[in-house]
Amino acid sequence: MSDIEKIVEYKLKVKLPGNINQAIEEAVFDTFAEARKKAYSSNFPLYLTKKQACEYLNISNRTLDDWIEKEDIPFKHIGKSYRFNRNELDKFMATK
Template sequence: MHFDIELPQEFQEELKKSVIQTLSDSLGSLNNDSKFGDWMDKGTACQYIGVSRSTFDKIIKKYNVPYTLLGGSYFFSKVELNKFMLDHSK
């Protein structure tokens, strides 16, 4: 059986934000003991999402992945990477 439910766009966006935050919080707590900290340099971020450095560079440019630039080095938030991956999942 299949149901199609149409929800107002505003409700869809709020629901999406809520689900992303909940998943991000859950993933963060699961990964606390992993080798990936809350902030990662570019190489570690590539490992975290499972892509090569050149692919990650293309993703950063194409999708405007948020980063912090300190002393010429790029740092990526685990929370933001989790949100990005969820936003771009199918």
């Protein structure tokens, strides 16, 4: 075993207080979630259909319908179609 492997193995055995471990885990998960969100959002157009908005927000069609009915979510109603601005959806979800 090399010296580097011994150091890495030693560092992995170090026990930190629970609140520090939890803070580190949360920071790591938040970072990955943000990176996933950025990567995922680039696959969607700026203006989304209802189906795309459900996929983008990872919610059911029924949940989106409820939010539309309550006028809780930002949307544009154009004829029989609904359109959702991806940037406005991001802001909306940040307040949820």
